[in-house]
């Protein structure tokens with residue numbers, strides 16, 4: 001990649017290797033297992049694993065599990081599956097911050113012995129008042145100058161469970177007047193009398209993110225600890241711990257701008273609310289911007305990776321148009337998706353001059369890729385076409401309506417040209433059937449003089465097809481900035497983001513459709529089998545994305 005322009009992280013890594021500051025790059029992706037991963041995390045995954053790949057290094061998957069209250073094994077499993085699905089392999093075994101708890105504890109004692117930490121009994125409200133503000137320096141806690149012996153004893157009591165939650169904390173002794181509030185004697189340990197998904201009841205004190213993160217990096221030999229911009233103010237603290245502890249390596253923290261997408265919410269807390277309050281059908285609802293939602297909806301992992309590459313990595317926050325993600329999906333699927341036909345809203349067509357039986361029509365699986373093979377479409381006397389593809393209105397121009405008009409011709413994709421002879425109606429005047437005739441010898445051949453089909457439409461046999469449910473998805477929010485300012489994102493939920501069509505008719509070959517494979521339903525969009533609700537009797541197809549961007553203006 002000598003010719004490609006490098007982002008600021010690639011430049012740093014190249015320089016560090018050139019300077020022999022490191023012989024091998026080690027990065028990590030450090031999710032907290034308190035929810036499912038979303039598209040923002042995908043950016044971090046692609047970045048951390050991508051840099052490791054590009055520079056011949058390694059990337060760890062490490063669970064930052066220092067907060068047992070909100071964490072769960074379900075999330076651990078889902079996150080690992082999502083990273084794997086995105087196409088990345090972590091170095092060695094999965095890592096857990098919790099497996100370093102004993103070492104963190106020893107390091108806390110190291111700080112106490114050095115006079116750099118103390119047990120503080122201020123209540124949370126008092127501690128807040130003592131902390132000061134951006135304009136005002138903080139005040140020293142009355143417990144700040146306890147003896148080392150007293151601190152060791154108090155900390156031991158904290159560990160032994162002798163104090164209630166909130167009764168006291170262990171704090172670093174740094175600088176209550178620092179302009180950086182993170183440096184005003186930050187909390188290292190708090191009491192949480194909760195079982196932990198990895199360590200069970202072993203601990204009732206848990207390290208804070210700040211006291212854990214850099215030390216996890218140091219233990220694992222992480223060379224470049226890449227995080228989002230909101231942690232820039234924590235970097236001095238990250239470095240303070242690395243300086244004051246006997247850590248085995250000295251990682252450095254770098255920050256990049258988090259991904260913000262319009263029409264999308266990327267906060268685990270808000271996504272969890274959508275799930276918990278049943279606005280969506282679980283974390284992997286195809287409308288969700290979660291990795292598992294995108295997977296269930298049919299987004300290819302390669303398209304998500306491509307999108308992350310397209311948006312690049314910067315230090316300046318900005319909002320990306322979700323249309324770019326959709327573009328990446330459409331672009332990828334146009335290349336790779338097998339073609340098929342499915343009639344969403346069926347209208348019966350009876351071909352008067354076709355004598356029963358079945359004529360197999362051969363179509364390529366992909367129009368531009370012969371390697372993908374061919375498929376067989378049973379053509380029968382009774383067919384279905386899309387209700388919207390027929391009109392009795394003969395005044396519509398050929399340009400406006402390139403489909404079937406009463407008394408005129410249209411080509412059935414991969415089959416005959418037909419003419420609509422009569423629209424049969426029920427007592428209420430609704431069209432219930434079209435009587436049509438085919439033009440002989442027009443399969444794969446031009447029609448005779450004087451017959452001008454208006455266009456090409458899709459169809460399926462009415463007697464040999466797959467009855468299926470089709471779910472049409474759209475953006476989950478109809479506001480470009482659903483959670484901006486003091487807006488309530490729940491008010492912006494798009495009520496039309498899911499439309500269920502229960503009696504669609506798909507071509508017979510789709511009886512063998514497989515989950516995880518997206519098909520282009522010709523003229524309708526890209527669809528894939530739903531992994532949750534499909535059955536052999538009734539397949540359910542999710543619309544991954546339409547053929548065109550209907551939101552562009």
Ligand code: ATP
Pocket residue numbers: 029030031032033039040041043044064226227228257258259260266267268269
């Ligand atoms: P959320 O705010 O959604 O809860 P988080 O940052 O708390 O996200 P973590 O599990 O801590 O969630 O995230 C793991 C990694 O993913 C972190 O390194 C974090 O910086 C990164 N990350 C999270 N959200 C984004 C985003 N929108 N864009 C880029 N990286 C992100």
Ligand code: MG
Pocket residue numbers: 032
């Ligand atoms: Mg986090």
Ligand code: MG
Pocket residue numbers: 268
């Ligand atoms: Mg969070």
